Amino acid sequence: MLSRVVLKAIVLSTCVLSCLLLSAGCHSVAKNQSVHLPARHSVSAEQLIVLSDFKLGQDHELFQDLIKLREDVGETLNIPLNSEQVTVYLFSNQEEYRNYLDLTYPGLPPRRAYFVGTPKELAVYTFWGDRIQEDLRHEFTHGLLHASLKTVPLWLDEGLAEYFEVAGNTPGQINRDHASRLSAALNNGWKPDMKRLEQLEKVSQMQRVDYQEAWAWVHFMLNSTPETKDTLLEYLAELKSNEKPEVLSARLPRHIPGVDERFVNYVASLNTFPTR
Ligand SMILES: [Zn+2]
Incomplete structure (x- = not known):
């Protein structure tokens, strides 16, 4: 499906991100109570923290799947898994997610999820939807790569995220x-x-x-x-x-x-x- 890729996540460059962060600092999220980052609940393990406004237990299969994914990525690629945190902002629905992105990063094309890596934070923004597992796996892979490597060429970054987004007992399932x-x-x-x-x-x-x-x-x-x-x-x-x-x-x-x-x-x- 065309939408699958059109809606794919992107990795924003540090340069672009610096600009985005500056503009993000100029607005007051508090002015509009419906536009805010999810924060009511959090679950964390290893270097992953998921923030949401709905309860996602530590035992939830999606969360456990990401913990397993982290091990798989480290083992498969032989990269060190350090402690640099990857924060997942998991919005309750697409509207809240979109509202937040439109206000914080105006002009971004509509996509289901974004990975945003800056010197300050490795962040994933996405919402609860039909493709949540695939989206989280894809974005978290970006986060793990950027936490461990100095840089990753764009095409390889996406190729690896596509590779690990496919859920299964072992990495390397066929898309x-x-x-x-x-x-x-x-x-x-x-x-x-x-x-x-x-x-x-x-x-x-x-x-x-x-x-x-x-x-x-x-x-x-x-x-x-x-x-x-x-x-x-x-x-x-x-x-x-x-x-x-x-x-x-x-x-x-x-x-x-x-x-x-x-x-x-x-x-x-x-x-x-x-x-x-
Ligand atoms: Zn991607």
Whole structure:
């Protein structure tokens, strides 16, 4: 569905965020009692805190799912899980969520959820809706990555968030929508291009096809062979301390001969993967 990606979350750059924070400081939320951050209830564990105006118990499956997700992300990507808090502002409904964002960050396009990373806070804004689990998993993954790494290239940030948003017993479940669209694209002559993805710097440049290609590259690297996984993990390890390590598109062909062809074959097979 088009809305799935159009409504996807974005990661705002620090520069944009600084501006947004300045404007946020200028208004008085108290002037309008219906516009406020959820705050009545909170649940927290590890580096996650969820604030809401309705009660979400510590044992709630959504909360427990995020705690498990944190472990999965750390284990799968071999990144240190530190204590930097990720705050989830979980609004009761879309209207309250939208009202808050419109007032605080005027001009943002309507999306189901936002991850906002600033030097002061790693925050997720979303509302209770039909896609809440997927949205929370996606945004919390952004939060975990930004808590542990110095930076993450936009396309990879989204590819990893798409990868971990799919719930299941183990990471790496198939996003059926992406898999079938990629299969159709291949039949229509589509050619993957990681270098093109690496050029994308703004979320507004990222289209649905880019999200699905980013997801597929991540799935390929993490599940295809030990060499592809090692290449990704080495890159992520460098991102812990280096903002500009050598790009993945330069590393992969060196470590994996014929990587483009292997990737195409892998993508073609994704549609036939069973659900685990
Ligand atoms: Zn995202």
